Amino acid sequence: MNFIEIFKGAIQCLRGNKMRSFLTMLGIIIGISSVIAMSGIGKGGERKITGSLAKSGFGVYEITVDNEADNYRSVHELEEGDVKLLKESGIEIDAVAPRVFERVNFKGESKRDLRGAIYGTDTDFEVIEEINYIAGRPILRSEAENKVPVIVIDHVTAGRLFPRLSSPIGESIRVEFRRLKIIREFILVGIFEHPEAGLSEAGLARWLPAYGRLSVPLLSRVTGEDEYSGILIKPEDPLEAQKVLGEAITLLEGKNSQGIYEYEERVVRGSSFREVLSTLSLFVTFVASISLFVGGIGVMNIMLVSVTERIREIGIRKAIGAKNIHILMQFLTEAIVLSLTGGVLGVALGYFMAEVIGAFIDIDPIISLDIVVISLVISTGIGLIFGVYPARKASLMNPIDALRNE
Known part of the structure; x- marks a missing residue:
């Protein structure tokens, strides 16, 4: 099984449907950018509040x-x-x-x-x-x-x-x-x-x-x-x-x-107040991350459509010797590439949104490397999780039934 060829094939299929691929990634982009922006604003707001309270002895x-x-x-x-x-x-x-x-x-x-x-x-x-x-x-x-x-x-x-x-x-x-x-x-x-x-x-x-x-x-x-x-x-x-x-x-x-x-x-009670701020920041980030689930549903939906459109292709590939694992990996790779690309674009958009929002509300956003890495891992995981069902469905197709499909 040649992973490089599978990856190239996945990229080629996605480039063949640019608009559909972009709209699919849009859910991931919005979800990741929301998480990045809200996390950065939350941490920046927490820093600003604790800094202001330091004048009254908070943080001393x-x-x-x-x-x-x-x-x-x-x-x-x-x-x-x-x-x-x-x-x-x-x-x-x-x-x-x-x-x-x-x-x-x-x-x-x-x-x-x-x-x-x-x-x-x-x-x-x-x-x-x-x-x-x-x-x-x-x-x-x-x-x-x-x-x-x-x-x-x-x-x-x-x-x-x-x-x-x-x-x-x-x-x-x-x-x-x-x-x-x-x-x-x-x-x-x-x-x-x-x-x-x-x-x-x-x-x-x-x-x-x-x-x-x-x-x-x-x-x-x-x-x-x-x-x-x-x-x-x-x-x-x-x-x-x-x-x-x-x-x-x-x-x-x-x-x-x-x-x-x-x-x-x-x-x-200074420590208790700090815990409240941290919890509030975590809650806002969690709410923003719900959109990631919606994006994952979009990935699954578009991959199911892709499987339906390429039934004859799947049948031909199986007829000339492609194994179930090859079909599975091809569709799974497409889903992961979609999600990972959306994650990278989401991180960039999240940085931009955090700076713009921070300028309006006078908060310097704090975006840690940890949240960026976690966001990219999550976006990749979304592609993996929500892409498994469509990919497995494609790999288990009977080649004869697939070739008969119009």
């Missing part, structure tokens, strides 16, 4: 030490060397920053103390939190390195500490560190928007916690401690967060003991 994780682990030792506490290790690891991380936390009371122009919290910050912390400064500026790298006593606070706290000043930048703020029972004075250089600013607009400002940020080196000098409460990690791709965090934990465990480090997402 904090690695901490499990102090209750049986093999926990003080040497396992997170420190500057761990942050440097992660930054230089080559892991797909957008930003890594230490987190140092202290409960404090803020003392300003107002006689009333404000209970709140101080966070240690650095340049990467600003990238992770994407802080919006209303007045002033962030803490400079040079100020952090030289441990200059400067501070930034949220706008609600600034208004409550300095109710009579329109711009308190440059004013002194006294901070009482409750755990250490000490008071330190800092110069205010920046005012950022409170993370829960929406509650402030709703008239609930009095219930908002007070937030301040110092540079990590300065806060460490004040507290006399070099350990971090945790390390914040923002993966480059929020959809690959689990992989990135696994690599980060493995790296830290390689330096110390296993089972010491754990992580959690900064936004509650």
Whole structure:
């Protein structure tokens, strides 16, 4: 059995009926292009939504030490060397920053103390939190390195500490560190928007916690401690967060003991939301793939018509020695070529549709190589599955009955 000759014969038969072949492929083309386009738009939309939510902490994780682990030792506490290790690891991380936390009371122009919290910050912390400064500026790298006593606070706290000043930048703020029972004075250089600013607009400002940020080196000098409460990690791709965090934990465990480090997402139910987005994207792709089944029916239909039209040809071929397997392979090859060609054209059309639709709805489509390969395999499988019945019907024909057919 010469497969090359069978393939050439299949191509020749299809070229002899170009319009019919194209209309048959059209179902496959539409099905594959729909799957490619919807998958690309779905993934692109998922990326855009998760990227937007990253501003509120979505997609940001904090690695901490499990102090209750049986093999926990003080040497396992997170420190500057761990942050440097992660930054230089080559892991797909957008930003890594230490987190140092202290409960404090803020003392300003107002006689009333404000209970709140101080966070240690650095340049990467600003990238992770994407802080919006209303007045002033962030803490400079040079100020952090030289441990200059400067501070930034949220706008609600600034208004409550300095109710009579329109711009308190440059004013002194006294901070009482409750755990250490000490008071330190800092110069205010920046005012950022409170993370829960929406509650402030709703008239609930009095219930908002007070937030301040110092540079990590300065806060460490004040507290006399070099350990971090945790390390914040923002993966480059929020959809690959689990992989990135696994690599980060493995790296830290390689330096110390296993089972010491754990992580959690900064936004509650963030993982559940990501699962909803993935499920929605998968559902849209599945709906689009239904058209592939319709295309398969079209392939079967046209192959049955082709068998009916070529009954005498089948009879002649059998009369001169063609075996059932030869007839089967010829018609099966035609069905596969139809579907595979439709699949290739569908992939090209799908790319084009994804770009056009994405331009209209402002989404950059993400089309992975996996979905392209799967689409081509599926289109080939459709030709194989839906072409078997017509091909088998042709191969089982009685040559005498076929030759009698008019």
